Amino acid sequence: MWNYEKRLQYPVKITQTNPRLAQVIISQFGGPDGELGASMRYLSQRYTMPYKEVTGTLTDVGTEELAHLEIVCAIVYQLTKNLTPEEIERSGFDKYYVDHTLALWPQSAGGVPWSSTTFQSKGDPITDLHEDMAAEQKARTTYDNILRLVKDPEVADPIRFLRAREIVHYQRFGESLRIVQDHLDSRNFYAFNPAFDLGK
Numbered sequence: 001m002w003n004y005e006k007r008l009q010y011p012v013k014i015t016q017t018n019p020r021l022a023q024v025i026i027s028q029f030g031g032p033d034g035e036l037g038a039s040m041r042y043l044s045q046r047y048t049m050p051y052k053e054v055t056g057t058l059t060d061v062g063t064e065e066l067a068h069l070e071i072v073c074a075i076v077y078q079l080t081k082n083l084t085p086e087e088i089e090r091s092g093f094d095k096y097y098v099d100h101t102l103a104l105w106p107q108s109a110g111g112v113p114w115s116s117t118t119f120q121s122k123g124d125p126i127t128d129l130h131e132d133m134a135a136e137q138k139a140r141t142t143y144d145n146i147l148r149l150v151k152d153p154e155v156a157d158p159i160r161f162l163r164a165r166e167i168v169h170y171q172r173f174g175e176s177l178r179i180v181q182d183h184l185d186s187r188n189f190y191a192f193n194p195a196f197d198l199g200k
């Protein structure tokens with residue numbers, strides 16, 4: 001269950017439209033390493049995670065990724081608000097506009113629709129957490145790539161916030177992996193002696 005707070009996790013106030021940049025940033029909504037996939041990954045994986053504290057981390061981070069999705073959508077929305085047909089044509093936004101007008105729809109910068117095949121929910125805690133750590137790094141790299149293309153400080157500011165959170169998530173999943181490995185090790189240490197019982 002969720003309670004909705006009617007505010008963004010980090011404020012977005014963009015005064016200059018830029019549809020060309022919006023087409024790039026939309027990748028963090030519905031692209032292969034975007035926030036929609038991130039939230040679905042963690043909120044799907046949590047059910048089979050056997051350790052409560054790690055399930056809690058997946059729920060926390062998956063929820064926060066939904067809040068990030070909202071920030072990315074607010075950025076894209078404000079970058080394309082009230083565009084004229086001339087601005088749409090000149091910026092190359094016409095290919096998106098013809099299918100979605102100025103609405104938000106999850107796709108990559110290259111126009112590929114969002115797909116659940118961009119993530120896994122494998123039912124193995126070690127496998128899932130390695131994927132999660134890699135996913136956070138891929139999201140961080142994408143924000144780095146976006147920041148190289150952004151000149152407007154009103155856009156760069158919330159993007160920098162999102163980038164910083166990916167690093168925190170990476171660290172939290174690193175701790176989670178350590179917790180899982182400690183659990184597995186403790187079974188080895190206390191249930192049998194691997195130097196003696198192995199092979200029996």
Ligand SMILES: [Fe+2]
Pocket residue numbers: 038065136139165166169
């Ligand atoms: Fe993240």
